[in-house]
Amino acid sequence: MTPPVITLTTDFGYTDPFVGVMKGVILYLNRDAVIVDLNHGVAPHDVRGGAFSILTGFRFFPAGTIHLVVVDPGVGTTRRPVAVKTANHFFVGPDNGVLSWAMAADAPCVVREIRNKDFMLDEVSSTFHARDIFSPAAARLSLMGKADDWEAIGPEVTDPVIIPFPEPVVTESGITGEVVYIDRFGNLVTNIRPNEDAEYTGVTVGDAPAIRVNGLSRSYEEGVGKDLILVVGSSGFIEITKAGRSAKEAVGAKTGEKVGITCGGGGQAP
Amino acid sequence: MTPPVITLTTDFGYTDPFVGVMKGVILYLNRDAVIVDLNHGVAPHDVRGGAFSILTGFRFFPAGTIHLVVVDPGVGTTRRPVAVKTANHFFVGPDNGVLSWAMAADAPCVVREIRNKDFMLDEVSSTFHARDIFSPAAARLSLMGKADDWEAIGPEVTDPVIIPFPEPVVTESGITGEVVYIDRFGNLVTNIRPNEDAEYTGVTVGDAPAIRVNGLSRSYEEGVGKDLILVVGSSGFIEITKAGRSAKEAVGAKTGEKVGITCGGGGQAP
């Protein structure tokens, strides 16, 4: 049987051997594992950043892929280590909500606490569960012959920590939401999905003055010579972007910042 | 048949799941692909930086390797997605010149527009062609049994966008060129290839005063206690370096900055 792919998403960055050590542990247990870095540049302790990374990424991997997601400020406390079987994938990580958006997107799912010592290293530190629990658990899952074998990992968890996805709110003049993610190019990814019937006319970010827009642009480059434009980004959400520059810097926005988009009809546009 | 290696060069950086998603798409289509990151630290939208990265890197990979190069500010516009077969390699990327230096270095080459929908994902966004067109195209190419099968990808392009490599100019007192690349250590890579017969005596970067040098140094460490020195870098071009420090910071240079190197004979040296 072809062993499944294992993806890694962490806030461990690229200046320490942490991620490499995780791969060592996985290869030690399953020499044939195919390991893929999904994102290690999640900001330190940014659980929502990790949640959004895996939400937008997991669906492009083959069914049966095991996604290890470790943004874990509570390592060594009582927060539970969990493994999750969703409709098409497996997820492994801390029970702090980092998995909840992906779980919702690939429901139904069963959550189990990783409690079986066979799924851990012999020695478990209190500071590096990615190495001592999550990586060996992922490696063991990748060696499973039958799908049901995974139940040995530990008891079912019926009350996993869930971070509700921030849903946008329809208002009289349009829709309000927030910046859920900012990418390397400074594009502000909102939690607002495009509505084909809407005529978007303006956008506000935080307390900055409203900026007029002319509907959804098809490409980032359409923004050349303009202020901010709206684009449907690769994650399927509306992004606020600025051609050739960082929209983040242009408007000084942060994740969580309030966004308002005004729609059609005239009067309510800025 | 051993499946070919696929390399990835982008300006996507290391803080987002973009590159990981590309790998998911490739593995989804070809579970046996061997994927290698060549460089994802190209500065955002720096087409020349991408062109130089792949120019210096491609030749060290096995023949038949497929090189995916995506620095693509024009994604979603009319710029064409292309695949290129050169003497020994394949290249996939936007038709914006990012491939042109590698193409010239591994001529002859045939360029085709990626137009066959079988080489794309079912849904193609206007903002992430690396995921929706370039990665699946590379994966499909990696599954080709016979070399000629690749022609199905789309029609030949006879007028690909070419960025001419900036050639240095011989002057009365030496040679003038420019900084084509600056590496992590702050070494200034020029477009000037070493001439064994030349006696290099001085160097100027931009408008800074000339600095005396004593020919080509053999190692970076020879510069200890000196101002700038000249070294033949790993790309085969002359580099301007400063031992134990960043030459970039020492002289405040940028890519594209003019460089003058004076040669032998006495009078013309600074």
Add this chain to the structure above:
Amino acid sequence: MTPPVITLTTDFGYTDPFVGVMKGVILYLNRDAVIVDLNHGVAPHDVRGGAFSILTGFRFFPAGTIHLVVVDPGVGTTRRPVAVKTANHFFVGPDNGVLSWAMAADAPCVVREIRNKDFMLDEVSSTFHARDIFSPAAARLSLMGKADDWEAIGPEVTDPVIIPFPEPVVTESGITGEVVYIDRFGNLVTNIRPNEDAEYTGVTVGDAPAIRVNGLSRSYEEGVGKDLILVVGSSGFIEITKAGRSAKEAVGAKTGEKVGITCGGGGQAP
């Protein structure tokens, strides 16, 4: 035979194609090699940072793994390129001490100079031995059928450059050591191993005033609302950390900074 894993640790960073080119060379020679990045974020020319990365990482890889470690400010000078066979692993890198802590941790070891041209590329530059000597040497080692074949690589080196690991010193009031590594989260990793019998009561970093601590904390999160706390980090050494913040920034510490930890008994605590 399953080909061994090859790990890569360098100070090459993530903005240039250097690491990708190393992988090209390795795959060119051994298409079945499994290559793992251990850490490329070692600070430029920081030999001790590289030494600590490989010290904490190597043991989690399968026996027989070949660890390539290149932090090499002396490339092109007379410093020797070496390969080392330890009790369970192989190491390849410059003879500048970067391997010495891992060597001590997996003794006994035999060091050989890489002198056989069959273990190098045909053309060897003076500026990129990672590509021209270390990568091909690692690839050749990974193709060895019998363990003893590696002796062909070159003559034994009896006087390798050794950087002594900085051992802490027991004092009247506790123990003094130094910061040997600072990770992405700003945790200060010391050279002090925890003593189960000690009651740690205070800590000083550099010339900063002493801070009272209450023994070893079990998790980073225990430090919430406190000043610095002490934690046994994943490397087995005591770390000085600050919950939710960078201890590095909080105390302005650098690698090499002196650390004092006071122990039990009352009077000597700050």
